[in-house]
Amino acid sequence: MALFFAAFLLWRRQRSTVLIIALALFWLLSSGWLTAPLLAWAQHGAHPVARATFSGRAAIVMLGSGTEYDANGRLIPKRDAIARIEKTAAIYADCTRVAARCDVIVSGGNPQRHEATEADTYLPWLLARGVARNDVVLENRSLTTYENAKRVVSILQREHYDSTILVTSAHQMPRALLDFHRFGCFPQPVISNTRRAHVGVLPRYINLVNADIALHELIGIAQFRVYHAIGWF
Template sequence: MILFTLLALFFAVIVLWKRARPLLTIFVLTAFWLLAAGWLTAPLLKLAQPPRPGDAPASFAPRTAIIVLGAGTIYNDDDELVPPVDMLARIAASADSYAECKRAAATCEVIVSGGNPQKHRATEADTYLPYLLRRQVPRADIVLENRSRTTYENARNVTAIVEKSNYDALILVTSAYQMPRALLDFKRFGLAPQPLVANTRHADLGLLPRYKNLVSAEIALHELIGIAQFHVYRAIGWF
């Protein structure tokens, strides 16, 4: 949506500003090619996914909660509601972390946070549940939070769950591009979970445009704008 909105704005400017039309058209086409070919998408992803060399492996405590954030849902070719690729990586990372946790701690739970912002047939959390069960996470150790529509609401609603359970350690599982904003949102509610990156996006550099690069650019812009929005809202007292 962000790229589409920018393209629509540029098109409106091109239509209204006749004198600059040739230069603006060249600029828009060049920017689109740089994004689609990965050359502009790569630095955007680098900004959205800062390296975290200081991150240590997750440490478990007697009561540990593994928080996994939703990444939407999609319909497959059979019209079934399924997790997207990035979410499958988050599910795998949280299940692996759960298995490690059970070897080291008395209580380990996975909190799955995701409502239904896309207005699909089911919420994100409910859609992800069978995938966690297939990865040997018992239903008794899964807590579903299925009302959140944004990362901010993920943090707010999960905080309400955490405050009732007296966990000793929190581990936050999400993709690299969402982690900086997610940590900001959780910090807003007084939580500092250990970050566990499930997957990282990369640009495919080349001469030919690739749809994947446009998707990655959209995701990076969404996160960067979201971080800026967080700081603006905090400054004016909305968050």
């Protein structure tokens, strides 16, 4: 929208055309018609496992998804993060029945610059769902998915886990796997939740949010491939 606004100011003779294109794009995104394929594209290729398998010492890696303040000013996990917490707790419960040891590695720093990191904010939510404190490892320095992978893999290599499960949302999983594979780690991907567009006639704010998330992931994948090609990643 900012680019369209700049074009509207600069191209005086084409202002009507720019305005029509901007309104059409806004409607396609907000009504879900363009958001749906963007989400499908971003969430494609993760190939999650139907059921995680555990052996020996298992690590369940959960990636952060931001924090926000509720109506009472309390810092809480965002919606996607809550889904990841619930899925992680469920996998942990299954893991403790069969594996010799089950650790939950929570990865997420403070990119939003709130009063606490993502990992520290999520901790009590995991404990409330039955995850033992002694089994939780907090990685609270990462600011990006690439840093999530880099710092978590160093923990995995240091502790010598026998099996690794990666928990995150469908839209982040393809990019997360690229990053983990970059560091020689091939975890079992488990999807915590999947975002869907609400296709219709009237604009909906959630569609704009989903479009922004999808574009963020797609740009991130493109950035990874370019950086990898030139040797930066």
